[in-house]
Every structure is written in C-alpha cells, then in structure tokens.
Amino acid sequence: MLYPIILKLFFLFTKLDFNKLFYILAFSTLLSYFVYIYFLGIGSEVGNFYHPFSRLWQFLLGGVVYSIVKIYKPKKNINFTYLGVALLVIWQFDLSQINFVYTTTIVSLSTALIILSVVWNHSKKVTIFSSQPLTQLGKVSYPLYLWHMPLIYLSSLYFDEFLVVVITLFGGIFFAYGQFWINHKVIVNHLLKVKYFKYIVFFISINIVLASMYALNNKSINSATLKSISTYFENNNLQNKLKSDFHKKYSNFDRLIAKDSNGRSCQTTELDFQCVYNKHGKNDNVILLGTSHLAALSQSLKDRLVDLDHSVTIITPPGCPYILNYYSNTRSWCSAEHMEKVRDFILKSSKPSIIILFTRYAYYIDGKLKTDPGFEVKEPVMSSIMESDIVNGFRKSYQDLADMGHKLVLIYPVPESYKHVPRELRKKVYNSGFSLNLDYSKFVDRTKSSFLMLDSIKSNNIYRFYPHKTFCDDYSGCIKVRPNFRTAT
Numbered sequence: 157m158l159y160p161i162i163l164k165l166f167f168l169f170t171k172l173d174f175n176k177l178f179y180i181l182a183f184s185t186l187l188s189y190f191v192y193i194y195f196l197g198i199g200s201e202v203g204n205f206y207h208p209f210s211r212l213w214q215f216l217l218g219g220v221v222y223s224i225v226k227i228y229k230p231k232k233n234i235n236f237t238y239l240g241v242a243l244l245v246i247w248q249f250d251l252s253q254i255n256f257v258y259t260t261t262i263v264s265l266s267t268a269l270i271i272l273s274v275v276w277n278h279s280k281k282v283t284i285f286s287s288q289p290l291t292q293l294g295k296v297s298y299p300l301y302l303w304h305m306p307l308i309y310l311s312s313l314y315f316d317e318f319l320v321v322v323i324t325l326f327g328g329i330f331f332a333y334g335q336f337w338i339n340h341k342v343i344v345n346h347l348l349k350v351k352y353f354k355y356i357v358f359f360i361s362i363n364i365v366l367a368s369m370y371a372l373n374n375k376s377i378n379s380a381t382l383k384s385i386s387t388y389f390e391n392n393n394l395q396n397k398l399k400s401d402f403h404k405k406y407s408n409f410d411r412l413i414a415k416d417s418n419g420r421s422c423q424t425t426e427l428d429f430q431c432v433y434n435k436h437g438k439n440d441n442v443i444l445l446g447t448s449h450l451a452a453l454s455q456s457l458k459d460r461l462v463d464l465d466h467s468v469t470i471i472t473p474p475g476c477p478y479i480l481n482y483y484s485n486t487r488s489w490c491s492a493e494h495m496e497k498v499r500d501f502i503l504k505s506s507k508p509s510i511i512i513l514f515t516r517y518a519y520y521i522d523g524k525l526k527t528d529p530g531f532e533v534k535e536p537v538m539s540s541i542m543e544s545d546i547v548n549g550f551r552k553s554y555q556d557l558a559d560m561g562h563k564l565v566l567i568y569p570v571p572e573s574y575k576h577v578p579r580e581l582r583k584k585v586y587n588s589g590f591s592l593n594l595d596y597s598k599f600v601d602r603t604k605s606s607f608l609m610l611d612s613i614k615s616n617n618i619y620r621f622y623p624h625k626t627f628c629d630d631y632s633g634c635i636k637v638r639p640n641f642r643t644a645t
Contacts, residue, residue, distance in 0.1 A: 214264050567623065
C-alpha cells in the first residue's frame with residue numbers, strides 16, 4: 157500500500173518526460189534489487205520476506221515496463237510471450253532451484269515479458285491474455301494479493317491446513333470481488349466525481365502511514381497494542397489453546413536440560429566447556445554431542461552416567477549439529493571454526509571417550525516441510541548446494557570420531573513427543589484424548605534418509621540405539637504422543 161503513495165508523491169513533485177523517467181526507474185530497479193539480495197544474505201528468512209526491498213524492486217520493474225511502452229513503439233511485432241511462458245515452465249520443473257530469490261526473479265521477469273508482448277503484439281497468439289476471464293482476474297489480482305496473507309494467518313490460528321486453503325481460496329475471491337465492486341461501482345462512478353476527492357484520499361493515506369510509523373516507534377502505544385492483541389489471541393486462538401492443553405497434559409514429562417555449576421543451560425551457543433560433571437570419574441569419559449534434541453535428554457542421561465561414575469561433558473549448541481568442513485554461516489556457534497574447536501577438545505581427551513550423538517537428522521537432511529507438515533520452510537535448515545553435502549558431512553564427521561578410537565553411540569530418529577506434533581495433527585491428538593497412532597510407513601518415509609546415512613557409518617566402535625523399536629511396530633503403527641516418552645528413552 158505504501159508504494160503507490162511514493163509513486164504519487166514522485167509525480168507530484170517532479171516533471172519528467174518518459175525518457176528520463178525510464179532511466180531513473182531502471183537505475184532504481186537495479187539498485188533496489190541488489191539491496192534486496194544484500195539483505196537476504198545478512199537477515200532472517202521471515203524478516204527478509206517482509207522487508208520493503210523484497211517488494212520495492214518488483215514495483216519499480218512494473219514502472220520500467222510502463223515507461224518502455226510509452227517511449228518505444230516497435231516497427232515489427234516483437235513477441236516475448238514464448239520466452240516468458242518458457243521461463244515459468246522452467247521455474248516449475250527445476251525443483252532444485254525453488255527458493256524465494258529464484259522464484260520472485262523468474263516470475264517478475266516472465267510477467268514483464270508477457271505484458272510487453274501483449275501491448276506490442278496484436279496477433280491472435282496473445283489474444284488469450286485479453287480474454288474476459290483473464291482480464292477479470294487481472295482486475296481483482298491486487299485485492300487478492302492484499303487479502304491472501306490476512307486470511308492465511310487468521311484462519312491458520314483456528315483451523316487445520318486443508319480448511320486454511322479452502323478459506324483462503326474462497327474467502328479471498330469473495331473479498332477481492334467485493335473490494336473490486338466497491339472500487340469501481342462506488343468510488344469510480346460516484347466518489348471520484350466529488351471535488352478534491354483524490355486529494356482527500358491522498359491526505360488521509362499519508363496520515364495513516366505517518367500515524368502507523370509513530371505508533372510503531374512509540375513504546376507505550378506499541379506495548380499496549382501488542383498486549384491487547386496478545387490477550388485476544390490467547391483467549392481465541394485454537395492453536396494456543398491446544399498448546400496450553402498439551403503442556404498441562406505433559407507438564408510432568410517436559411524436557412530436562414542439564415545446567416552447569418553456575419546454573420546456566422547446557423543448551424548454549426558458548427563453547428566454554430563448562431558443562432563437565434564428575435571430572436575424575438573412574439569409568440570412561442562420556443561426551444554428549446548434538447543439538448537441542450540431545451539437550452532435552454541431557455539431565456536424565458547425565459544423572460544416570462554420573463551414578464555409574466563416568467565423567468560427563470555436554471556439548472549441545474541449539475540448531476547446529478556436529479559437522480566438519482561444512483558450515484559457512486556467520487553465526488559464531490555454527491561455523492567451521494567452532495566445529496574444529498569441538499574436534500580439538502575431543503582429540504585432547506586424556507583417554508578414549510564414549511560419544512553419544514543425537515540430533516534431529518530428518519530436519520537437517522530433508523528439511524522442515526517434510527518433518528513438520530504445516531510449516532512453510534521448504535529448504536533444509538542448513539541449506540547446502542545439494543542434500544548429499546550435509547549427508548556426507550555427517551558421515552565423514554562421525555567416521556572421523558570413530559577412527560580416533562572413540563566409541564560412538566548413535567541414537568536413531570525418535571517418534572517425536574508432544575512439542576513436535578505437526579499442527580494439523582494436534583487437533584486430532586486432542587480429540588483422541590492425547591492418543592494418536594501414526595502409520596509406521598510414514599515414520600519410515602520421514603526418516604529414510606536419516607537411517608541410510610547412519611547405517612553407512614561402519615566401525616567396530618559404533619553402537620546403535622533404535623528408539624522406534626520402543627514406540628513402533630509394523631501393525632499398530634507408532635505412538636506419536638506417549639506420556640512415558642522420557643522414561644522409555
């Protein structure tokens with residue numbers, strides 16, 4: 157909504173012919189696109205999705221196309237339609253390259269090429285784009301764009317994934333056509349005839365933008381607004397209600413993360429090796445090496461191992477599994493240097509250790525979409541050029557530890573407890589009295605890559621633990637939510 161206002165201000169205070177306007181818009185488009193690419197490299201995925209520059213360059217590209225149409229009339233028909241459609245086809249079939257930058261660039265360029273062809277080429281080949289259904293769709297495309305995100309967000313708070321799609325589709329069409337009717341039947345036919353109406357609307361829009369900016373930067377207003385919204389959603393949000401009920405049901409079986417002598421969690425990004433217990437234990441030194449999945453078991457494992465007179469060291473940084481020569485992230489605790497320090501610590505151990513390795517393998521190898529249906533992330537969280545990169549990284553890193561002479565305990569994927577029940581299954585779990593059997597075949601499919609990777613690591617020093625044998629069988633399936641999860645594990 158802000159960009160049309162910017163464009164209106166631009167035309168109000170500048171008097172440029174279309175030739176000069178084209179150069180300004182072309183330069184601004186390229187500049188905003190590269191700024192957008194720059195911020196993608198340093199920001200979060202969600203933040204970049206809503207960043208102004210992620211939309212600004214597309215808006216300016218539309219202005220470039222418009223200025224080209226105004227200043228250039230080709231002597232011969234130039235048809236970019238086939239090229240534009242071909243790019244869209246390549247985008248659909250080149251699945252390895254589906255990501256936000258690739259998608260927005262291809263779709264925007266394809267749209268620009270097709271629009272130029274429709275304007276310049278009046279042959280029958282492009283008359284489909286002037287057909288009644290497509291022109292009507294074009295008229296409601298912007299209202300559809302405005303409505304789809306609020307509908308997706310609000311409906312997802314109360315309904316399962318299938319109903320979210322249905323509500324967004326039909327609700328979006330209903331509201332879009334309603335907005336279209338108001339715009340053309342009421343505003344265009346009647347209100348635009350009112351003297352100074354355009355200036356009144358423009359003045360009101362500017363004030364709304366300024367008021368919004370003031371509210372966002374005013375701590376008291378911002379705090380009060382967020383508190384009101386939070387209270388409303390706490391009382392009315394189905395997912396929050398389910399989350400609360402799940403917590404009450406399983407409050408006695410919550411994850412127990414070990415703490416160091418200063419009371420700090422061992423699920424930490426700091427590599428200070430402070431989570432060391434029973435340092436002079438007579439039995440083998442044990443190292444818990446993993447991520448938050450292993451951190452969730454660290455307290456109970458540590459207590460049991462200390463009782464058996466083992467020295468225990470816990471290294472469980474959040475969201476960063478142990479992989480050598482893999483990471484290029486800017487996060488200090490998830491870098492190649494960090495992993496080398498962990499390896500050096502293990503290498504300098506006074507005697508061969510027992511290393512317990514556990515993380516959420518399916519999440520890192522196959523990506524969140526497969527492991528957590530209902531979420532939007534498509535790429536593996538540690539995205540790489542190819543899936544095999546991270547598989548080989550796990551394999552080589554674990555093999556390296558075994559070759560040092562350490563004993564490895566590989567914990568295979570766990571049928572996950574309540575905190576990781578997919579959103580669309582939570583309602584079913586709730587309605588079934590917190591007892592849901594998941595098909596064994598689904599568990600196998602979700603963790604196939606993880607099992608193949610772990611099975612490929614060969615050494616006489618490796619011991620394998622299969623939690624699914626406790627929770628699953630071929631006939632009744634896997635128990636997805638189980639009160640004795642912590643005890644059984």
